[in-house]
Every structure is written in C-alpha cells, then in structure tokens.
Amino acid sequence: MSATSEPAQLLSGQLDWPSLPAMQQPTWPDVDTLARVRAELAASPPLVFAGECDVLRDRLADAAVGDAFVLQGGDCAERFSEATADNIRDRVKTILQMAAVLTYGASTPVVKLGRLAGQYAKPRSKDTETRGEATLPAYRGDIINDFEFDEQARRPDPQRLLRAYHTAASTLNLVRAFTTGGFADLRHVHEWNRGFIANAAYARYESMAVEIDRAMKFMLACGVDFASSPMSSVEFFASHEALLLDYEQPLTRIDSRTGDRYAVSGHFVWVGERTRQLDGAHVDFAARIKNPIGVKLGPTADPDEVLRLIDILDPEREPGRLTFITRMGAGTVRDALPSIVQRVTDSGAKVVWVCDPMHGNTFEAPSGYKTREFDAIIDEVQGFFEVHEGLGTVPGGVHVELTGNDVTECLGGSEKILDADLEKRYETACDPRLNHQQSLEMAFLVAEMLSRRSRV
C-alpha cells in the first residue's frame, strides 16, 4: 500500500510447518474441510506485496531512532458484517486525522498502520462463555466462529477462513483507494472531519486544519508542486495479530527476488501476549517470515525471555524488523518497563518501542460491561514517555483500539462517558474501543508528549 514500492514477484511456497505447541487455536470439527480451505488459501493471490513490507520495515527503522512515530490503530475484533464502505472510510479517516494532529503538532512523520484487513481472530481468557444456564464455546473472532450466542453459531467453521481472506481483500482494496486516490491528500484535511458529530475535539481539530490549510497555501505560493509530492497520497499499511495459524501459514509466499518467505496476509503481523512462548508455534512462524513483526509484552514479561525473543526473531539485528508493543497497565508501566528497555538497550538491539495503553487497563464496570478509562489510557502513554525519557531511549509509537463510530465503550474523555452510558452504543465484539472523539483527544495529548520528546 505504499506509493513507492513495486510489487515483488511472489511464488507460492508450501512448507511443512513444524508441529509445535500452538496456544489459542480452535478445535475444528471438520478437518477435511480445513485441509481444502488451507489448500485454497495457499493458491490464492497475496493480499500484500513483499516490496511494500520492505518499505514499512524502512519506515519502522526510522521510528526506532526517533525520526518517525508509529500510529497503529483500528478495531479490536473486525466483524465481517461491519466491513462496509462507511465503517472502513470512517476508521481510515480517524487514523488520518490522528496522524495529521501528530505530524503537525510534533513536526514528526507518522507511520500509519491500520489494525485492519486481518484482525479477525481473538485470543480469549476462557474457552467457554456462560450466560444463565447455557455454556458455549467462547467467541474467538469472525474467522473462527460467530458472535451470536447459540450452539451452531459458536461452532468453529473452517469456511470462515475464506470469508476472512475475501473480506480482507475488499477492505484493503477500499483502503488503497482512499489512501492513494486523492482522498488522503492533506488539502482535504477539513473534509476528514465531515460526517462526524461536532464536539470539542472536532472543533480543536478544525482550528488545526485551518492552520494546515494556511501553511499549504503558503507553500503553494512558494512554488511547491503538490500534485507530485507525497501530500497527495499517503502510505498506509495493514496489520493484525498472527494468531490463527491455519490462516497465516498458507498465506505465506516466497519472494522471487530473494528467496525469502513473507506473510502476505498483512504488511505487519504481531505475536500476542498469550502466544509468545519461546518454543511455541507463533514465535516460530514469526521467525520464518521476513515482514516487520511485533511482539506484545505484558507486565509479567521477563527481560531474559525478551532477549531470547530478539535472538530468535531478529538474529541479524535488522533495523525496523522487530517492534515490542508494551501493554503494562497505567499502574505498572513505570515499574515494569524500565528493566526491560534497559536490558534490550544494553544488548545493542535496536527495536521499535510502541505503547499499547489499552490491554493493560481493561476492567469490568459495575454495569457488567468490559471497559477502559480514558485517563488511565493517557496515563499509560505518559508513563511510557517518562520511562523512555529517563533511559534516553525512543518512545516510538502508540497502538490503539479505536473506531470512527460514535460508540460508548471506554469511560471518560471530554464527553465524560459514564458507566450508565456504556449501554447506549456498546458495539464491540470483544474489547472496548476509543470512539472518534476520544481518538482525536488522545492524538492531541500524545502530540504534546511527542513534541517534548528528546532526540537520541
């Protein structure tokens, strides 16, 4: 999805994947259908190209040293039925707006990485869900089963892998059209605000957009050629958790330029907190692909284990290859993060440090809804910046669950969403997301932190 890369020639390269323990996988009731589906995926065209993944790796290398900042955001669990043009457009617009706020507010290039077109599988704390007298398999994402609470819907269905592939393809198609077809041109910075409900963050954004407009007119008057400049289209990359190996493994291809294997389900994939075992199948999968990759690190991550992950996943210490997405919790980040960052830095590895301030701050509200406090989310990002400032290392980005819709899933923000409001528009299929206004508010607050960031 980069404006600058040529699609690399990719050949389907089947591999007998080693049989290693894999956490969080479904038990498929129909293994013959699964085998047929895997074969069909293996023969399908790639969703992304190797050359695009390489461009992203270069951008992430810039973020590792503070020459760029990563904004990774999107749905917690993408639903097939919600992959509509309006939803995709609003999510992309929200990310473009946040990126504009960060770029303008902190004079820093922003690497835009959607959590989309593949975020269909969810790791769960429990295998089952109980409602009243009934206990059924937990919802594990649309790629595995359905959110409806009935026996048939919750049965894992391998045909869903093909639906995921086609939904990802149509999502990416639209995202490519939005980001390279003129819509993402910075001269449309006002238009990205249209269609959203007017509110405090919206108004603040609007006044920033006026300043951007004025700066653009100034540059135009100075003779800058916007038609052929990077203003008229943006690089926008797709990412998701590489959780469901029956989907990810057949969607790898060999790059004919180099003989290297790439995941072609997304530009960037990450290994989750629950599946990052050193001897597990997910880490092995990530080690075998050439894409830039991420690993989530929660508050129990052990520095020795983190160094082993670097040896396995980035033995060549390639700039931009490895991103650690830390998700410690607001109350823990200032204590748990420094020793990890210090040990990694001492080892000489140059990773990208990204803060996910969502997953360590989830709790159940008295109403029973799973939620997160806006202030805790901001506090974790603040703690993340403080830790890096203290160690002289680079806070390289943020990773956020968000939607362009006006949902009520996270508490607080300037709209002051309360527990009693959660029921109004609680639409997530798994974890609570920031709504459009909260996302913009967060971008303004992070831009302030970023503009104070020291250079290393």
Ligand SMILES: O=C[C@H](O)[C@H](O)COP(=O)(O)O
């Ligand atoms: O998104 C992350 C996990 O899939 C999610 O937090 C798990 O939620 P659960 O604890 O309700 O299973």
Ligand SMILES: C=C(OP(=O)(O)O)C(=O)O
């Ligand atoms: C499951 C997720 O996060 P974590 O692995 O950090 O819990 C996620 O980002 O969807």
